[in-house]
Amino acid sequence: MNEYSEEQWVWSKVSQEPLKIIEINKQWNVTSYKLWSQSQNKSVIHSSNQIDTLANAKYNLEFLIYTIATARINQAYTTESIISPLEGNLIPLPHQLTALKKITQNPNQIRFLLADEVGLGKTIEAGLVLKEMKIRDKIKRILILAPRGLVYQWILEMKDRFNEDFQLIEPNDYAIFEENYWQRFDQVIATVDSVKPLSSRKGWSESKIESYNEKRYNNLLLAGWDLVIIDESHKLGGTSSSVARFRLGKGLAESTPNILLLSATPHQGNRKQFHRLISLLDPKAFPNPNCVSKETVEPYIVRTEKRNAIDSSGDLLFTKRTTLLKNIDWQKKHEIQKDLYERITDYALNGYNQAKKENRQHLAFLMILMQRLVSSSTRAIKSALEKRLYVLESDKVQTDTELEEDWNEKDGQMQLDEIFEKILNPLNNEKETVEELLSLTRKCESIGPDVKTEYLLNLLVQIQSDESSKTKFLIFTEFTSTQKMLQEFLISRGFEAEILHGSMNMQQRAKAQENFSRKSQILISTEAGGEGLNLQFCHIVINYDLPWNPMRIEQRIGRVDRIGQKLPVKAFNLALTETVESRVLQVLESKLDVILSDLGVDKLTDVLDSSDTELNFNKLYIESLDEPEQIESKVDIFLSSVKNKINREQNYREIISQDKNLDVEIAKTVNEHPLPLWIESMVLNYLKSNNGSIIEKNRGFDIVWPDGETSLSISFEKKESENKNLKFLSLEDEHVRKISKYISTFVKGQKIPMLKIKNLSKDISGIFSLWQVGISENKKMVVFPMFIHDDGRKLKPTASHIWDLILSKKTPIQLEHSFDENFVEIFNKNFELSSSEGKIIFENIQEEHKKNLKNEQEKMRIFFEYQEKLIAKIGLENVRKKRQNNLEREKRRFVTNMDKLDDIFPEFNAIIMLKIEGMLG
Structure with a gap:
């Protein structure tokens, strides 16, 4: 039996490492040793049989290789210039890696504008930067601000892509938390408009406004964020420096060392607005609009245009897509539906003109929505008329107010819901008109499906016949009533159909997307439901009804026309013939295509924001409904303003453009990095030396960890896991992360x-x-x-x-x-x-x-x-x-x-x- 003394190093037969004796305990002829493990940074207790002299150390080859692998992995984390792409299941593209490298050149202070064009993955770039800074211990407290429709997508992307959990704080939470609730969580996401400061509000005293700002705005700025990320940041520029969103941006920019602003269209053709935005990053560099130039902006901006984007092989990232306008003729059996359309048009047009004369903005917009509802479906207009009649029969009255600042950012269903929350006074003889129209909608419904619904069914069958019975379809509609009707109709015809809309919570949205991915043939979505969707596994989009703003149609198609789409995207726009909307759309699209082609622009959404209030598509359509014989001239006048705005924007587009050739080698270096090989070696040898087990199958591995937990159908290679639908096992995994922390001592x-x-x-x-x-x-x-x-x-x-x-x-x-x-x-x-x-x-x-x-x-x-x-x-x-x-x-x-x-x-x-x-x- 060996004799040991305190402070002596001995060999542990249990953990196969040297341990230092810090205390010897002898009790009832039994000796135990309290030992210090330098690798585990803690003390352990061993018996005499569990230790030996250092000279008698017995080694296990698998444990030695495991030890060597953990050291290799830890070395990579301290020597590689960029680390975050090596973690998780993400395969970054050259432009995303180029952005990450530029932004993190000086990791001590990061203040950048991410301005990639739509669909190039700005969220991924922000996530890579966030992860890189966390790995290097540069940041801990992170705030993400996004538009209401994108917050759930941010939460899902951060979790799925980067294994980062963010707490959503909503306005209803503000009254619940004591003190500064923003400090309760280190990683928070909130909507921009829920935290912007108030200057005034009708009926509110100064003390009430101060209390409101104290809970939201002031507490937010005092919370001590290390990194702030603001999506759709061009909206911070505002119309002046006193606008609430700009004040919010300025406050956060001044109180936070690191800030990332995200926007595909940061310029908007407005010199002062762009200056206000870029000055948030460095007020000293941009004291006035005259200081904004390509040379001064370049150090603060990262931008890739779609035409330059390439994949890891150097091939262009995006293929050309096809958009087809399908004009649907009225059939004889649908004469009542056609009559309903014409009667609603008269009601909406007369009501709009009266509301405009009386400066009743919400009521005027309700009439616009009535016109869009009847173009959507009989079910949609019927539901809206029933709600309107309920209001007209009530005794309550409410004065109309101005439209909210973010009104144009909301989709049709959200606008409709908000309008019906208000008790709007009636138009002249409106109650009788609504009752007559309601009677007509019921008669129309009793005859059978709408003409457009029948056309949709035939189109689905034809596409499946041409392509495959497994072809998936993304169908968009503006209104939930139409959405529900379509779901019922398609299910009754043998299709499996999911729905997605803006009122669904994160879990409901995730379940609908998963069902669509795994089994359902069809997903029917509203625009708010579709915000932030990434549906690259689907390549057919059907716009069942058409928003008057064509940029919203582009955004819909963009849900499938994204990075990772392997098939040519086809979009079908359904429109009823012999309607003013159809005629306006045809003229507008043909002339707009010429303008965009002349200016070298692919799509309007590449250069302008869809909620731009300067481009009043509603006004164009209403005026065309009023004077259908003047459609051509009205479209020309409208497009003249569009062209002027694009020309102004083009000047700023040049300022933010970047003269760079994307390097495929940076992607190859990252994507071919041996880290997955080292992780595989580490895991396999750890399991072999610690009573775990691993079974190699035709598709991946099954693992049983020493604690009894299992990891099934896993792969150590990103591409294999993606192609064979396996779970990619990386340092994001809890078990892998834990065993990688072990660094032995010799x-x-x-x-x-x-x-x-x-x-x-x-x-x-x-x-x-x-x-x-x-x-x-x-x-x-x-x-x-x-x-x-x-x-x-x-x-x-x-x-x-x-x-x-x-x-x-x-x-x-x-x-x-x-x-x-x-x-x-x-x-x-x-x-x-x-x-x-x-x-x-x-x-x-x-x-x-x-x-x-x-x-x-x-x-x-x-x-x-x-x-x-x-x-x-x-x-x-x-x-x-x-x-x-x-x-x-x-x-x-x-x-x-x-x-x-x-x-x-x-x-x-x-x-x-x-x-x-x-x-x-």
């Missing part, structure tokens, strides 16, 4: 095992070692390899080559226990020769640490100054004093922590030491 006197490597030249014989160097109070530890030849030469390239060979699946390796040398002497020699390399790395880490401390102090100085100014503006004295006291405590804690971080010393440890002999030749 100490003086420990037995040195010998590896014979078949694919290594016989001339190579010596000691291979891995070393870890870093500084106290810092998470960053750098791993480097060393090889000392038997003749005394220090061969660094050979060290890296041996490291790779050991982790290669094709390298036969033998573990020998017969290497019998003076292990203390060998350790001392290798320690001395490796320490010079370690010293250089330590000095680089030390210098970087000092720079980081300086940057952190400057960042917090600016943050504290901004907080002081913001708190000083609080009107309520007791709230102001409490905030000031809290801020002073936070300052003192920060100074104390900085003092601790300033006092550093080096840490230098051996991870492993092996005698290596080559067997080749």
Whole structure:
């Protein structure tokens, strides 16, 4: 029986590593040892039978390779210029990697505008930047602000692509949380309009407005964000510097060190608006609009245009798509439906003109919606007329108000829902008119399906006949009444159909998308339901009804015309003949195509925002309904304003354009990185040496972890997992992440095992070692390899080559226990020769640490100054004093922590030491 003493290093038979005895306990003739594990950073208890002397250490080849693999993975994380693309199941494209590289060149302060054209994955780029900064411990608290229709998509993308969980905070939550609820979560997403400040509101006192802003806007700015991401950021520019959204952007930009603004159309052809937006990134660089030029903007912007986007093979990313207008003729049996259309048109037009004269904006818009509803379906107009009649029969009255700032951003169903929440006074003789029209809708419904519904059924059958019975269809409609009718109709005809609309929560949306992906042939979506959708597995879009704004049609088609689409996209636009809408659409599209072609623009959405209030499509259609013989001239007048706006935009498009050729090699470097190979080696050897199991199947692996949990149908290769529908096992997996954190320790006197490597030249014989160097109070530890030849030469390239060979699946390796040398002497020699390399790395880490401390102090100085100014503006004295006291405590804690971080010393440890002999030749 060996005798041991405190402070002695011994070998653990349990964890196969050296442990240091810190306490010996003898009780009732039983001896136990309290030992310190440097690799696990904790103490453990062992019995006498579980430890041995270092010279008697017994090794397991699989455990050695596992140890070497974890060191290789950790080394990659400290030496690679970009890390985030190596994690997760995402296969980034050249333009996304180029963006990431440019943005993270200076990771200490990131302030950029991501301005890729629509459909190029700005969300992915933002996620890569976010992940990169988190991995490097540059950020912790993150805020994402997005339009209402995109918040769920952001949550899903961050979880699915980057394994990042974000807490959605909605307006209803504000009253629930005490104090500053924004500080309860480190990763938050909210809608832009739920947090913008109020200057005034009808019927509200100043104190009520201050209380409202305190809970939303002020608390948000005081929450101490490390990174803020704002989607659709061009809307922050506003019409002036006093607009609420711009004030929100300015407040966040001033209080946050890192900010990413996302917009495909940041310019909007408005010089002052673009200046306000770009100045959020650096007010000193852009003091006035005259300072905005291509040269000054370039350091702050990342942009790729679709025509330049390529895949990892260098091929163009997008193929041409086909859009077909299907004119549907009225049949004799649908004469009542045609009569209904004409009667509703008269009602809507007369009501619109009266409402405009009386300056009743909501009522005027209701009449516009009535016209669009009758073009959608009989069910939709019937439902709306029933609701309108209910209002007309009530005794309540409500004064009409101006349309909200974000009115044009809402889809037809959202606008309709909001209008019916208001009790709008009737038009002249409106109740009698509505009753007559309702009677006609019921008669129309009793006859059978609408003419367009019957056409849709025939179109679906024809496409399936031409392509495949498994072809999937994405059908868009503006209104939920039409959506429900179509679902009922199609299910009754043998189709499986899912629905998606803006009122569904995140779980309901996810379930509908999953059902559509796995089994259903059809997804019927409203525009709000379709926001943020990525449906590359579907290539047929049918626009059952057509929004008057053609840019909204483009956005619909964009749900399938995205990165990853493998088939040519086909879009079918359904329109009723002998209607003013159909005629306007035909004239508008033909003339617009000519203008876009002349200007070298693919689609209107590539250059303009769909909610642009300057382009009043509603006015064009209403005027055309009023004077159908003047359609041509009215479209010409309208398109003249469109052309002027595009011309203005083109000047700014040149300013934000970037003269760059995308490099395929950057994608190859990332996508062909050996990290997945190292992870596979790490996992397989860990399982073999820790009583786990792995079963290789025709499609992937099944794993049983040592704790009994399973991972089924997994792959270690991204492309294989994507092509064969397997789960990609990466560092995002909880088990993989946990076992990758293990870094072993090798100490003086420990037995040195010998590896014979078949694919290594016989001339190579010596000691291979891995070393870890870093500084106290810092998470960053750098791993480097060393090889000392038997003749005394220090061969660094050979060290890296041996490291790779050991982790290669094709390298036969033998573990020998017969290497019998003076292990203390060998350790001392290798320690001395490796320490010079370690010293250089330590000095680089030390210098970087000092720079980081300086940057952190400057960042917090600016943050504290901004907080002081913001708190000083609080009107309520007791709230102001409490905030000031809290801020002073936070300052003192920060100074104390900085003092601790300033006092550093080096840490230098051996991870492993092996005698290596080559067997080749």
